[in-house]
Amino acid sequence: MLIGPGKSLDPDKYFIIVPDQLGNGLSSSPSNAASEQARSHFPVVTNRDNVAAQYRLVTEKFGIGNIALVVGWSMGAQQTLQWAVSHPDRVERIAPFCGTAKTTPHNAVFLEGLRAVLTLDAAWNSGDYDGQPVAGIRAFARVYAGWGFSQPFYKQTLYRQMGFGSLEEFLTGFWEKRFLRRDANNLLSMLGTWQLNDVGATPEFGGSLESALGSIKARALVMAGQTDLYFTPEDIEAEAALIPDARFRVVPSVWGHQAGNGLNAADTQFVDAEIKNLLAS
Amino acid sequence: MLIGPGKSLDPDKYFIIVPDQLGNGLSSSPSNAASEQARSHFPVVTNRDNVAAQYRLVTEKFGIGNIALVVGWSMGAQQTLQWAVSHPDRVERIAPFCGTAKTTPHNAVFLEGLRAVLTLDAAWNSGDYDGQPVAGIRAFARVYAGWGFSQPFYKQTLYRQMGFGSLEEFLTGFWEKRFLRRDANNLLSMLGTWQLNDVGATPEFGGSLESALGSIKARALVMAGQTDLYFTPEDIEAEAALIPDARFRVVPSVWGHQAGNGLNAADTQFVDAEIKNLLAS
Numbered sequence: 206m207l208i209g210p211g212k213s214l215d216p217d218k219y220f221i222i223v224p225d226q227l228g229n230g231l232s233s234s235p236s237n238a239a240s241e242q243a244r245s246h247f248p249v250v251t252n253r254d255n256v257a258a259q260y261r262l263v264t265e266k267f268g269i270g271n272i273a274l275v276v277g278w279s280m281g282a283q284q285t286l287q288w289a290v291s292h293p294d295r296v297e298r299i300a301p302f303c304g305t306a307k308t309t310p311h312n313a314v315f316l317e318g319l320r321a322v323l324t325l326d327a328a329w330n331s332g333d334y335d336g337q338p339v340a341g342i343r344a345f346a347r348v349y350a351g352w353g354f355s356q357p358f359y360k361q362t363l364y365r366q367m368g369f370g371s372l373e374e375f376l377t378g379f380w381e382k383r384f385l386r387r388d389a390n391n392l393l394s395m396l397g398t399w400q401l402n403d404v405g406a407t408p409e410f411g412g413s414l415e416s417a418l419g420s421i422k423a424r425a426l427v428m429a430g431q432t433d434l435y436f437t438p439e440d441i442e443a444e445a446a447l448i449p450d451a452r453f454r455v456v457p458s459v460w461g462h463q464a465g466n467g468l469n470a471a472d473t474q475f476v477d478a479e480i481k482n483l484l485a486s
Numbered sequence: 487m488l489i490g491p492g493k494s495l496d497p498d499k500y501f502i503i504v505p506d507q508l509g510n511g512l513s514s515s516p517s518n519a520a521s522e523q524a525r526s527h528f529p530v531v532t533n534r535d536n537v538a539a540q541y542r543l544v545t546e547k548f549g550i551g552n553i554a555l556v557v558g559w560s561m562g563a564q565q566t567l568q569w570a571v572s573h574p575d576r577v578e579r580i581a582p583f584c585g586t587a588k589t590t591p592h593n594a595v596f597l598e599g600l601r602a603v604l605t606l607d608a609a610w611n612s613g614d615y616d617g618q619p620v621a622g623i624r625a626f627a628r629v630y631a632g633w634g635f636s637q638p639f640y641k642q643t644l645y646r647q648m649g650f651g652s653l654e655e656f657l658t659g660f661w662e663k664r665f666l667r668r669d670a671n672n673l674l675s676m677l678g679t680w681q682l683n684d685v686g687a688t689p690e691f692g693g694s695l696e697s698a699l700g701s702i703k704a705r706a707l708v709m710a711g712q713t714d715l716y717f718t719p720e721d722i723e724a725e726a727a728l729i730p731d732a733r734f735r736v737v738p739s740v741w742g743h744q745a746g747n748g749l750n751a752a753d754t755q756f757v758d759a760e761i762k763n764l765l766a767s
Contacts, residue, residue: 309637309640309641310640310641310643310653311632311635311636311637311638311639311640311641312637313640313653314628314631314632314640314653314657315632317628317631317632317657318625318628318629318630318631318632321603321624321625321628321629322602322603322606322625322629325603325606325607325621325622325625326606327608340606341606343602344599344602344603344606347595347598347599347602348599348602348603348629349599350595350598350599351592351595351596351598351599351633352632354592355592356590356592356593356715356716356718356720356721357592357720358592359590359591359592359594359595360590360591360592360721362591372591372594372595376595376598434637434715435637437637439637439638440637440641
């Protein structure tokens, strides 16, 4: 949504790297790991692990010294903040949006609900399934649906703009489809990464979110979706206030958490324009 | 929480009737119905059905003509609004709080998620279970937990005020306990009533929420919890604006939907004082 000629992440101007996160199905994941680490045996992954792997990719594979911008949405925002904390002298700018540096207790409850649903399906079988636990993934998707967009998004039937004729079609054609192409153990692995998300847990900060965010040297553009139900503007603004050189912006949108996901042109233009400003600074 | 000497609903001043709603386990419910209507064979129940039964209780059993006040929280608020629409000449005042006259699309999505979870448990067995589907009810409770209180409630660890030492204790000791004493078919029956909630579906209003709310003759005090995630202040305020003689008030609280449930003294005092004012008018 942000990559392309004339967009903020313009390949004619920048060398752009888009790594898949651990557990997401392309990078090492429960679904593709060697047998002793496959499926339910996949190790617990933190965002520090993700950033450690990405750091090696950037420095060892590409030989890059400084990074003009680290940017990401949602769990990508988590990794962006971890980058700025782990490598303060490498990262010139960051633009995390719709994500936090530490998973909030309410967000953890939301994730706990998702975990309870997926693991409830008998077909899940403690992760040693033959076929995917389809019913569990469908229920997971339906629970997620209430969190992923805002109350006014549903009231205004904005899913019609996405081509869905009814609420049920949207639940099936967007939400269930979105998760049915995933592997259940991969979903659970990423839930675990999300639950553990906390830049303050970076060893040198001894558990202090304040110290970790206060150590960031990058110029930061921190954005939140106005109606995001699990990465709330209030939570994100409170964290942004702990970053020395941060500009906090709210995407004026009723698309909830999905305001940052490229589904709505106005939201995407807002995010794109803000990142252009950041890159020009 | 509101009934007692010196409180708004003072038994020394008023004759107070507290009916259990259909499906809730005391009134006729899947768990206690005669065999041909028991369990999954229990008929679909609407709030109009609830109010029709309550109307007969009030008029035929007690011979009461006019009602000074109909009051209720959550699904009780739904029934309160249905009372005012179905019997405009019987009801002098209403005080619905933390509930709507018509279930919103987002609220329906939340309920759809809950239904998907409970019916996912193999032990549910399409409603013909021997023992309760305990794992399904636990997962149901964990999903509900994210919706029932607000994001800042969890951030401020206000569950400690309720005697729970940790988030996990709260999920288990409050949420799971709250639903494990319920019958699964009863829960599903009430979910169905909630999903169908719409005063506009009262036959003489032909589906028009506006006409139904516009017909209310009672003096109305309509309250919302400031941080309620599924009966939002915005949704409730929009409905209150359609009631001719309505006062809209927001309970200033981070207790989410539970602001109306008597768990927090400040919220309860706010609601109680407002109802006292209404009764004095």
